[in-house]
Amino acid sequence: MSDYAVIKGTSYILAHTPDMILHNGTTQTMERLASPQSEYLKQIPNYLRSFDEVLSYPPNQVYVGNNKPEELHKYEKPWFDKKIEAASRYGWFGEIMPQDEFLALIKMVDVFDLVLLEKSFTNVAKKKINNHPMMTSNLKSRLKDGEDIAVIEKFIKEQQAEALYHDSKLVGCVKRAHEIDVNLNAHVIHENLISKASGVLAFLNLISKNDIDVDSIDYVIECSEEACGDMNQRGGGNFAKAIAEMGGAVNATGSDIRAFCAAPVHALITASALVKSGTFKNVVIVAGSAVAKLGMNGKDHVKKGIPILEDVLGGFAVLISENDGVNPVVRTDLVGSHKVGTGSSPQAVMTSLIADPLDKGGLKITDVDKYSVEMQNPDITKPAGAGDVPESNYKMIAALGVKRKELERKDIATFAKEHGMPGWAPTQGHIPSGVPYIGHAREALLNGDIERTMVVGKGSLFLARMTNQFDGVSVIIEKNIVGADEKATGISEDEVKKMIAEAMRNFASHLLEG
Amino acid sequence: MDLENQKRVKDIVEKHGEENVIVLLGAAEAEASGLAAETVTNGDPTFAGPLAGVQLGLRVYHVVEEQFKGEVDADTYEDQIGMMEMVLDVDEIVSEMTEIRNEFCKFND
Structure with a gap:
C-alpha cells in the first residue's frame, strides 16, 4: 500500500x-x-x-x-x-x-x-x-x-x-x-x-x-x-x-x-x-x-x-x-513552494504554487477538480475594495492554463465555476488560507464527487519587516485508490468494504446529530 | 496607498526631483490604481498619509499601459506580466489612469 x-x-x-x-x-x-x-x-x-x-x-x-x-x-x-x-x-x-x-x-x-x-x-x-x-x-x-x-x-x-x-x-x-x-x-x-x-x-x-x-x-x-x-x-x-x-x-x-x-x-x-x-x-x-x-x-x-x-x-x-486505504491521501510528492529565488510577480508565484506540483505529477490544470485558494468571503472583502479574492485567484490559475496551452482564453470566465468555489471563510488571516476546504474535500473525495484537489496557502511575510519575500506552499490531496499493490500488502477487499461501511455509518450518525 | 509607501515616494522625490521620478503601479483593478495614481499626483485622497495635501504631479503609469509595455523587452514582459494582462480589465485601468494623469500630472509628455 x-x-x-x-x-x-x-x-x-x-x-x-x-x-x-x-x-x-x-x-x-x-x-x-x-x-x-x-x-x-x-x-x-x-x-x-x-x-x-x-x-x-x-x-x-x-x-x-x-x-x-x-x-x-x-x-x-x-x-x-x-x-x-x-x-x-x-x-x-x-x-x-x-x-x-x-x-x-x-x-x-x-x-x-x-x-x-x-x-x-x-x-x-x-x-x-x-x-x-x-x-x-x-x-x-x-x-x-x-x-x-x-x-x-x-x-x-x-x-x-x-x-x-x-x-x-x-x-x-x-x-x-x-x-x-x-x-x-x-x-x-x-x-x-x-x-x-x-x-x-x-x-x-x-x-x-x-x-x-x-x-x-x-x-x-x-x-x-x-x-x-x-x-x-x-x-x-x-x-x-x-x-x-x-x-x-x-x-x-x-x-x-x-x-x-x-x-x-x-x-x-x-x-x-x-x-x-x-x-x-x-x-x-x-x-x-x-x-x-x-x-x-x-x-x-x-x-x-x-x-x-x-x-x-x-x-x-x-x-x-497513516494510510488506512479509505481516507484521502496527501500527495507529499506533489508539493509546490514559493522559493526565495522565485520572485514576486503574480505569474512567478502562480507558476511555483500551481504549475510545479502539477508538472511533478504529469498533470494538467484541468486535472484538479477543485482548487482551494485563499477562500475569503467576498461579502467581507468586496465592500472594502479588495475584490473577490478566490475569484481573482481562479482567474490567475485559468490564465496560467492558457499560457500552458491547457485552456482556451474563453475558458477563463467559466474556470472559477468549474474548478473553484465561492469564498466562505472569515478574514482571520491564516483561517481562510487553503484549509477551509479540507473538510468538504474529504467528504467529496470519499463520496467520489471529486478525484483530486489542490490546497494553496499564501502568506505576506513582509508584514514582519524581516524580509520583503512573499511566501506560499501548495499540496495535492487525492482520492485513496486501492490498487493491485495495495491488495498485495494484505488488506483484503472485504476489509476495505468494512472500513468504507464504517465511515458511511459515522457519516450518517453525524447527520442525525447535526 | 499605504502610509509607508507614501513616505518612500515622498523621500525619493525630495532626493531626485519630481521631473526625474516615474511611479509604476501593479494594482489589480482600476479603482485601486486610480487612488494610488491620485495619491502621487494630487495628494492622498484619504488625508491620512505623508502625501496628504502634497501635489507631486508625478508621471504615473500602470504596468499594463502601452507607455510602459512599449519600453520594455517583449519576452520579459510576457514572462512577468503576460498572465496578469489576461486577467485584468486593462481597458478600465487605462481609462482610469489616463483620466487621473490628464487632471493632475504636471508633465505633458
Whole structure:
C-alpha cells in the first residue's frame, strides 16, 4: 500500500464575539487612539449582528460543514441579507459558539489564574458551557465561582487588565502576567488566551466529531499567527502543547509553525511528511483565531451601510494519520513552494504554487477538480475594495492554463465555476488560507464527487519587516485508490468494504446529530 | 496607498526631483490604481498619509499601459506580466489612469 498520509478527520469552529470587535479589533482600537470621538466608533453598535443572524448567515453554515460550498451559488451576492432557515449552531464539522460560552472557555483554558469572570455572569455561562456536549470533566472543573465586579474593576484601573465585555457590560478581565514585560502584558495574554481557547474548541470538535481516540494522537502542530513567550524569547511557544493538554492528548507533544497565512498549509505538509516517514502515526494540525482582526474592514462595512461581518473568531483542526486505504491521501510528492529565488510577480508565484506540483505529477490544470485558494468571503472583502479574492485567484490559475496551452482564453470566465468555489471563510488571516476546504474535500473525495484537489496557502511575510519575500506552499490531496499493490500488502477487499461501511455509518450518525 | 509607501515616494522625490521620478503601479483593478495614481499626483485622497495635501504631479503609469509595455523587452514582459494582462480589465485601468494623469500630472509628455 502506498504510504501517503491520509486526512482522517477535520473540524471547523467559529465563536461569535461582537463585544470584542469594538474593544479588541485593531481597526477599532487604533481609531480610538487616533480620534476617540469618531463617528465610526459611535456607529458600531448599530451595525452588529445577533447570534441568530450569525448562525443563519450562509457562509458560516458552509464553514462549519452544514452546507456545501457550491450551495452558495444558490444565493445571489451579497449574502449578508440572505438566510439559511433553521440554521444549526452545531455543524457536521464543528460549531458556532456564542460569546458568553466562549468567555467561559477562555477562563477554562487559563492555567495561570489570569482570567477573572464576574459572579453572576459565571453562574449563567457555567450552566450553558457545562451542557456543551464536548466539555470534558477536567475542563468543567476549571470554571469555579466568579469574582466580585469591584475586584475586576480594580485590576482594570490599577493594573491595566484587559476588560472582557458581554452585551456591552463589563463581565471580567484578563490580568497582566508580569509587571514590566510587554510580552506578558494583559493585551498579549488576552490575545494568546483567545487563540488558545479557539484552538482548544477546534481540537475538541475534531476528536468528538470524528470519533478519534485522543490517546492515539502523538504530535500536534499549531499554526496560528500569534506568538507566546516572554521578554527573553518573544515567540518561545508553544501553543500546540498547551492545546493538546487541554484537549486531553496525554500521549502527544508538539510545536508551533509560523508563516503568516501560509502556516496551515506548511503544517499540513509537515504533518503528512511526519506520518509518511513513520516518525509519528497521528498528527493533529490546529489553529485558533486572531482577535485583532475582528472588524478589520468594519469602517468600509459601516460606510456602505452593511453589518460588520468580521464578528467571528475562527479555528480549525485536521487529523493526519497513516494510510488506512479509505481516507484521502496527501500527495507529499506533489508539493509546490514559493522559493526565495522565485520572485514576486503574480505569474512567478502562480507558476511555483500551481504549475510545479502539477508538472511533478504529469498533470494538467484541468486535472484538479477543485482548487482551494485563499477562500475569503467576498461579502467581507468586496465592500472594502479588495475584490473577490478566490475569484481573482481562479482567474490567475485559468490564465496560467492558457499560457500552458491547457485552456482556451474563453475558458477563463467559466474556470472559477468549474474548478473553484465561492469564498466562505472569515478574514482571520491564516483561517481562510487553503484549509477551509479540507473538510468538504474529504467528504467529496470519499463520496467520489471529486478525484483530486489542490490546497494553496499564501502568506505576506513582509508584514514582519524581516524580509520583503512573499511566501506560499501548495499540496495535492487525492482520492485513496486501492490498487493491485495495495491488495498485495494484505488488506483484503472485504476489509476495505468494512472500513468504507464504517465511515458511511459515522457519516450518517453525524447527520442525525447535526 | 499605504502610509509607508507614501513616505518612500515622498523621500525619493525630495532626493531626485519630481521631473526625474516615474511611479509604476501593479494594482489589480482600476479603482485601486486610480487612488494610488491620485495619491502621487494630487495628494492622498484619504488625508491620512505623508502625501496628504502634497501635489507631486508625478508621471504615473500602470504596468499594463502601452507607455510602459512599449519600453520594455517583449519576452520579459510576457514572462512577468503576460498572465496578469489576461486577467485584468486593462481597458478600465487605462481609462482610469489616463483620466487621473490628464487632471493632475504636471508633465505633458
